[in-house]
Amino acid sequence: MKFFILISFLTTSFLLAHTPDGRVQTRTSGKSGSNGDFSHNWSTSRPDSHAPIGVMGDHTHGAGEFMLSYRYMFMRMEQNYNGDHSIADSSFAGPPPAPFRVAPTDMEMRMHMLGAMYAPTDRLTLMGMCNLVDLSMNHRNLANGMQFKTESSGMGDSSLTALYHFWDGQGRIQQERAHLGLGILLPTAEVDKQDVIPGPGTTRLPYPMQLGAGSWGISPSLTYLAQIPDWSWGGQLSARIYLANNDEGYHLGNSWKATAWAGRRLNEWLSLSARLTGSTWGNISGRDANLLPLPVPTADPKRRGGSRLDGSLGLNLQIPGTGARIGLEVGAPLWQDLDGPQLGSEWWTILGSQFAF
Numbered sequence: 001m002k003f004f005i006l007i008s009f010l011t012t013s014f015l016l017a018h019t020p021d022g023r024v025q026t027r028t029s030g031k032s033g034s035n036g037d038f039s040h041n042w043s044t045s046r047p048d049s050h051a052p053i054g055v056m057g058d059h060t061h062g063a064g065e066f067m068l069s070y071r072y073m074f075m076r077m078e079q080n081y082n083g084d085h086s087i088a089d090s091s092f093a094g095p096p097p098a099p100f101r102v103a104p105t106d107m108e109m110r111m112h113m114l115g116a117m118y119a120p121t122d123r124l125t126l127m128g129m130c131n132l133v134d135l136s137m138n139h140r141n142l143a144n145g146m147q148f149k150t151e152s153s154g155m156g157d158s159s160l161t162a163l164y165h166f167w168d169g170q171g172r173i174q175q176e177r178a179h180l181g182l183g184i185l186l187p188t189a190e191v192d193k194q195d196v197i198p199g200p201g202t203t204r205l206p207y208p209m210q211l212g213a214g215s216w217g218i219s220p221s222l223t224y225l226a227q228i229p230d231w232s233w234g235g236q237l238s239a240r241i242y243l244a245n246n247d248e249g250y251h252l253g254n255s256w257k258a259t260a261w262a263g264r265r266l267n268e269w270l271s272l273s274a275r276l277t278g279s280t281w282g283n284i285s286g287r288d289a290n291l292l293p294l295p296v297p298t299a300d301p302k303r304r305g306g307s308r309l310d311g312s313l314g315l316n317l318q319i320p321g322t323g324a325r326i327g328l329e330v331g332a333p334l335w336q337d338l339d340g341p342q343l344g345s346e347w348w349t350i351l352g353s354q355f356a357f
């Protein structure tokens with residue numbers, strides 16, 4: 001799956017980059033979309049006036065507009081990494097003197113993200129998000145061959161964000177705009193989930209099986225957007241900075257993300273995109289006192305940090321004549337470097353719909 005996504009990503013990026021200009025021009029001649037002549041105005045009604053669906057807080061609204069959104073995210077992780085290369089489970093887990101007895105073998109994360117946006121003015125857009133999380137992880141005890149699965153689900157993290165649209169620009173050919181974001185991360189995630197583990201029985205699950213950060217924090221961001229008649233591009237820098245420990249006595253490492261994308265509008269309702277995302281996140285500070293010192297790397301707060309570069313492909317649909325949109329994005333890591341042993345990301349997808357009114 002990962003290989004397939006990588007090949008499609010490279011092929012599509014190449015095709016996007018090599019579309020002859022002549023063909024681009026013929027599509028734009030004549031009618032120019034439902035927002036009037038958008039060669040001179042920023043269009044909010046184009047499918048690619050929103051970033052790929054995986055970018056949060058990518059756009060602002062005009063005064064008085066509301067938007068509701070739902071996103072479903074799936075991520076699969078498999079293969080343990082130490083640094084930037086994968087390692088065999090038997091290299092770190094097994095009977096003593098191996099440092100661990102149990103290796104995580106794969107993990108699946110499903111997330112339902114609900115969002116609402118409201119713009120009191122053209123400059124300011126307010127955004128609230130919350131999510132429900134469903135996690136499962138398979139393990140193998142390499143000391144005795146036993147396999148087992150743990151699961152957890154419930155409320156994840158939430159945030160309240162103000163987006164400030166501070167700049168409109170006119171480049172030589174492109175319309176541009178930019179906004180700043182400041183989010184407050186709310187400690188709503190359940191971080192005391194338990195499940196049955198062979199040996200100790202029902203007990204506190206390790207860190208990656210908890211449903212979020214569960215601590216207060218802030219999330220600043222800076223987003224730049226540009227569009228020309230058939231193309232658009234943009235970028236966003238963002239961070240999640242945790243300011244306090246959660247109820248279990250630890251906080252997740254801060255994370256930083258830089259993402260950039262290019263979109264190609266095929267017609268008035270469909271656009272395609274390619275995106276690159278670099279992210280880096282720290283280890284856990286503190287530790288969960290109710291978590292047993294389990295012989296598995298996921299219970300070690302110093303084996304959670306890492307960095308990753310993802311490539312992703314997306315499509316945006318703007319359902320004509322409505323404020324409804326659908327977005328799909330599929331991605332996979334091009335490179336990852338983890339404080340391991342830690343399960344690497346294999347591939348992910350986000351499917352979302354948005355209704356503005």
Ligand SMILES: [Cu+2]
Pocket residue numbers: 059060061067117
């Ligand atoms: Cu919106």
